[in-house]
Amino acid sequence: SEMMIMANWLMARFLSERNLPAIFRSQPDPKERLYNEDQGTLFQNWMQRRLLSRFVLSSRSERHSGLGLNAYLTATSPIRKYFDLVTQRQIRSAFDLDTPYTDREIERSLHSLEQPMFSVSRLQYQRKRYWLLKYLEERIGKKEEALVLNRRRNGYQVLLTEYLTECMLPVSSGVSMRSEDMIQVTIQHVNARKDTLSVYMA
Known part of the structure; x- marks a missing residue:
């Protein structure tokens, strides 16, 4: 997973440095920090999760607090994630191998897929919880x-x-x-x- 995060960060930086719009992910700082970065008990870590800000999708890169990166997006699963496919097409356009998406096209994609993404995330959570409870039975x-x-x-x-x-x-x-x-x-x-x-x- 660390290699995947690094690959996504490198591609985010690549597009950001070339001023190309993409489906970037960012996360504002937590509402409050309960401990220093190199500290933290299980209790503090768990309570800190409740203070984390939600991630934000936008066409321009911003800092991702949770990952500690200045730019981030996803691009490593284009077969099962449309956002990743958009990212890879945008990277191809940087090499004149494809037509680049405009800011407006990226924003349109974000708007049309925001609710489906929320539903998918909720479904994934429910699936994991179901099988955990199934085990606990x-x-x-x-x-x-x-x-x-x-x-x-x-x-x-x-x-x-x-x-x-x-x-x-x-x-x-x-x-x-x-x-x-x-x-x-x-x-x-x-x-x-x-x-x-x-x-x-x-």
Whole structure:
């Protein structure tokens, strides 16, 4: 994956330096930084994710905070991603092998594909979660390590550290925990089709 990111960055820089429009990806800085770049516990990293800004698609390059790059786009999967195909065609145009896309054509592509891209991303998330829950169905009654994230009205939001997935932990009124506490929970009920996961204190 690191080589893919490097290839995408090099192609983004190539097009940006030649002032050619493309479908660039950028990401503004986080709303807040919880720790320095060379530090960070699992708790801090997980909470930092909630403060990340959404990526932005535009016809001109801007900084991608998450990757730490001054320009970024995708170009390595032209068979299954239309955006990557557009990028490769634009690179060909830099060598006079194809007609270059204009800014207006790029913007039109962005507008027409924005909603389908959101739907695809949502579908990919749901697919991954389904198969994770399907696996956890086989672990009902098993103990798992969990990280306490924060207090909620009816319990605690916890992170199953082995699977990096959140769930609610209902507790009795006498139980008190703090964020960052590591605890043991038991998987109580899982239903992949209904997207449900429940645990209790081990």
